[in-house]
Amino acid sequence: ETGVTQSPTHLIKTRGQQVTLRCSSQSGHNTVSWYQQALGQGPQFIFQYYREEENGRGNFPPRFSGLQFPNYSSELNVNALELDDSALYLCASSRPREEAFFGQGTRLTVV
Amino acid sequence: EDQVTQSPEALRLQEGESSSLNCSYTVSGLRGLFWYRQDPGKGPEFLFTLYSAGEEKEKERLKATLTKKESFLHITAPKPEDSATYLCAVQALGGSEKLVFGKGTKLTVNP
Numbered sequence: 518e519t520g521v522t523q524s525p526t527h528l529i530k531t532r533g534q535q536v537t538l539r540c541s542s543q544s545g546h547n548t549v550s551w552y553q554q555a556l557g558q559g560p561q562f563i564f565q566y567y568r569e570e571e572n573g574r575g576n577f578p579p580r581f582s583g584l585q586f587p588n589y590s591s592e593l594n595v596n597a598l599e600l601d602d603s604a605l606y607l608c609a610s611s612r613p614r615e616e617a618f619f620g621q622g623t624r625l626t627v628v
Numbered sequence: 629e630d631q632v633t634q635s636p637e638a639l640r641l642q643e644g645e646s647s648s649l650n651c652s653y654t655v656s657g658l659r660g661l662f663w664y665r666q667d668p669g670k671g672p673e674f675l676f677t678l679y680s681a682g683e684e685k686e687k688e689r690l691k692a693t694l695t696k697k698e699s700f701l702h703i704t705a706p707k708p709e710d711s712a713t714y715l716c717a718v719q720a721l722g723g724s725e726k727l728v729f730g731k732g733t734k735l736t737v738n739p
Contacts, residue, residue, distance in 0.1 A: 521671075550726065559632075559715055559729030560672070573724020607671050609727075616662060617727065619671035 521610050521620035529626045530598050538593045538623045540608030548572070549591040550617060551583060552607040560607055566591055567613070595625075603627045630655045634716050634730035641706055641737050649701040649733045651716030661699050662727060663692050664715040672715055675701075706737045 522541045530536050542549050548567045552560035562575035566585035580596040589610070595602060603626050609617035633652045641647055653661065660679050664672035676685045678694040685692050689710065691702040701714055713734045717727040 523671075548725065552727075552729075557731070559717075559731045560727070562726040562728070565724045565726060573726055575726065605669070609671075611725065613725070614659075616660075616674050616677050617725075618674055619664075622669075622671045624669070 521608055521618055523606075523608050523620035523623050525623060526621065527624045527626075529628060532598055532600060532627055534598050535594065535596045536598060536625065538595075538606050538608075538625070540591045540593070540610075540620060542589045542591065542608075542610035543618055546610035546612055546618075547589050548611045548613060548617075549585055549589060550609045550611075551591070551593045552609065553577075554605040554607055554622070556604075563593070598627045600627050630718055630720055630728045632716055632718055632728055632730035634714075634733050636733060637731065638734045639736070641703075641735070643707055643737055643739050644705050646702070646704045646706070648703070649714055649716075649735070651699040651701070651730060652697060653699070653716070653718045654697075655718045655720050655728075657721035659719045659721045659725075661694055662717045662719065663690075663699070663701055664717065666713045666715055666732065668713075675714075703735070706735075708737045708739050711735055711737045 550565040551563040554560040564574040605622045611617040663675040666672045676692040713732040715732045717729040
């Protein structure tokens with residue numbers, strides 16, 4: 518069984534640029550959630566997708582957007598990058614009402 | 629607003645020295661409480677889900693317990709490989725299945 522995979526693993530972007538992060542969900546999982554984890558903090562919920570529809574959003578501005586595809590993989594897009602967007606971005610997949618499994622994360626650095 | 633507080637922030641143990649980590653929570657209605665282990669620069673690794681007060685789960689040297697206000701992660705005779713950050717998260721009934729995380733407890737086990 519293939520786990521959750523994220524790409525890229527590391528990324529450096531300049532302030533004001535746009536970035537797309539990708540996530541392949543675990544086999545059989547139709548729910549994908551994205552989290553932002555700043556250094557020394559717990560993960561913060563960005564949004565969740567269930568069967569290609571957004572199913573909840575955290576306290577993040579509209580420049581954070583996402584997609585889920587028919588194969589349940591997902592993208593996180595961030596526009597107009599700010600220095601404070603530097604963090605570890607985590608994708609998690611799950612079946613409804615079951616535990617979530619996380620990928621290894623994408624480390625984004627904004628300079 | 630759902631909230632999770634973990635204590636202590638950091639804990640240093642000698643190999644074989646048992647201890648407990650605390651997770652206090654407030655949630656509108658608890659669907660589940662989750663424990664994850666996170667190694668530096670990696671995604672969280674699922675450990676346990678607890679659903680109701682009085683429930684206990686064990687895995688190797690770890691045992692998780694749940695009351696109506698808090699959860700404990702007991703570590704018995706820890707080994708250096710147990711060194712990691714342990715994250716606690718709650719999931720509320722209804723709506724999206726987002727996880728609300730605490731900041732974690734960083735555990736270091738010295739040989």
